[in-house]
Amino acid sequence: MLVFSFLVKRLFQSFLVLLSVAFIAFALFKFVGDPISNMVGQDTTLAEREKLAERLGLNDPFPVQFFNFIKGAAVGDFGLSYRHKVPVSQLIAERAPATLELAIISALLSVFVGIPMGVYTAIRRKGLLSRSFMTVSLVGISLPTFLIGILFIFLFGVILRWLPTFGRGEVVQIGFWTTGLLTWSGIKSLILPSVTLALFQMTLIMRLVRTEMLEVLTTDYIKFARARGLKENAVNFGHALKNTLIPVITIIGLQLGLVMAFAIITETVFQWPGMGMLFIQAIEEVDVPVMAAYLMMISLVFVAINLAVDILYAFVDPRLTIDGGSKHG
């Protein structure tokens, strides 16, 4: 019963968060510019512009506009894109596969490269390779994504000419999903953007694993394991690594949302036709329905992740339900 009321409370709070995101976003759109002058040419008369504004409901008072927006958004209807003149939900569905593919590949890359690197640097702390990993990771953490992207383009695209500099290559349509993973040009196109996007997470995971490992390696049970004569690998991976993974997994989960958000910059640099690109384009063209839908979607992802985490905590530690909302996600 306590758990149930906790859930209801959490759900209600999530709903409030979404509503306030919608409100803030909607209020900000007033300052992005005039949608009309992006929708018509220079010769269009004032009367025509006025008519268009009227039809789009741009002349309605703010509360009316906001209410109409919420009414549509509640059932997933964000209206037609001002620029593309097609439903926003259709645009997002078209673009989602590109972003998700990029985000998932980057996440996998950062996990499967970041963890081994972390383990290695922890075990061979003084090794030359470890030191160079650590130095490179500094670059990964401190250089902004767009700069890394441009450097990659310059090095691998322009100087070496190994990889394409932009776009997604040839894609294959499978039902509603488009994938670049089934063509050679699609895979080649994915390499630079996914590495660019993964770099930050990769370094983060590597450093986290390294620190955790260093701590675990000094504990008694590792010493006992060694004393029992277990092989180095069995100790390092079987015993030590396993115990470092709990915080790492938490971080990876929370970072997934961030990867999607970071994707905006990577997508712009590599002209990756995903949702981030759609959003950037929408800002430039003052395409309010697209901006609104994208922001709502991203906040929904974050809220959902936090809600899931909260619920998991509640099941793991029922005490949380008693001191109620003191914990914040």
Next chain:
Amino acid sequence: MTIMKKMLTTVAAMSMVLGAGLAEANTLKFAFQGDAQSLDPHGLNETFTLGFLSNVYEGLTLLDDNLKLQPGLATSWEVTSPTTIVFKLREGVKFHNGNSFNADDVIFSWKRTLSEGSDQKVRGGMVADIKKIDDLTVEVHTKGPQPLMPSEWAWIYMMDKEWAEEHGAVNAANVKEETANGYSLNHSNGTGPFEVVSRQPDVKTVFKRSENHWNTNVATNVTEVIFTPVKQAATRTAALISGELDMVYPIPVQDWSRLDSEEGVSALRGAEARTIFLGMDQMRDELLYSNIKGKNPLKDIRVRKALAHALNLEVIKKKIMRGASTPSGLMIAPQVNGHNQALNTPYAYDPELSKKLLAEAGYPDGFEITIDCPNNRYVNDEKICQAAAAMMAKVGIDMKVLAQPKAKYFAKVLAQNNYDTSMYLLGWTPGSMDVHNVLEGLLSCQDKENNVGLYNLGNYCNARVDELTKLIQVETDAVKRQAYVDEAMQIAKDEVAYLPIHQQPLSWGISDKITVNQRADNAFDFRYVVFK
């Protein structure tokens, strides 16, 4: 190091072989910073979209490589009365779906330009009625004398009536209706030399050469065109140098030297027909953004002259435009019909004269003023404003630059927001390539009712100029017309209506594999692309 070099040479050699292979297929790959708004021929009256579509759709008239008017889907036209123009249509023209082009399609297309979602209502509205004489003759009745109608209609693209009816695209695609009428957004059926094979907005559009195009003299040997918008300038430039694209635009001015130093690519920097100028608020009794209260210094012709003589256009050309702009004394470019080189001398740079004029006008210590400036619309727009501010500082005027993205800039300064500006930087290309468009839009007194002076943001107003503009609109005698134009332009110049800066350069990057025609309105016409 030598191994590295060898590898590089091998890679280069390999890519050359691959490049040669591609040249056989003659696939043209190009990129622009954005995408055409849609494939709907009447959806948006804007240069890139219309230029993009000019490869697919055609009008009764066409603009050639030098922006000169040529017969298009009409072989000839004749003015039979001041308000009647008879067009003879070309015989044997087929749409991409095989349908024949005829008078019904002309009437249909005209009516479509007047539909709710159309952005071509101004051009469509020049016409009161179109009568079909026979299948290949139409009689166009204009609203009043409209001698410019044939050149304006180079941008009114002809659609196939049957095709539009079959696909529910009778009206121009509309942002407020359901998507059922959205067919024309991503599908096309024109008469042009290229047809669209597939399109994904903002991602990729593929064209192929149409087999049954009426004009067998088109220069191009391109068989397929792949267009991808690439937003980031650095990515665009990189894709051109790496050989992935054959043509990209625009190229940032500061990247020219880099393109020139690379093998196999070059920067094309012809003169664009777009004139960049500064405008001044001459209507309010007190400026919105100035420290002078109770009066408007810009209403004083001596102050406007002082500003004009304070600008050093040669420095802007050299330092900001890398020598590639054309300083201008007129509000129109040399490519525009009505241009007279004799009047094109810019105001002389003379800061001493400026100071003197300011002192005479009662501002010996200058004054403060804010200039509105876009920062992503024209070539180096913000830098021009900053340079102008530095030049103004030398004569004592404290000019603050408010530079914003174009979406915000236009929302602030245009008529919809009551011209909320004291000074501004704007660029203008007359769509019709005729001086009348500039006289009516920029130099006539504001008249919202009649849609005149819509972009005369500071409301420069002179009754004689207005009168001349009306005469120019209907005058068909070329010599008389030019005399009117010269008189109007001279008045505007003497009264310092605006401060013209320059015609900005076009900036295209092309691969040495191809030759192109760089049209002065920045439209990319595939008709002139030839693989060597």
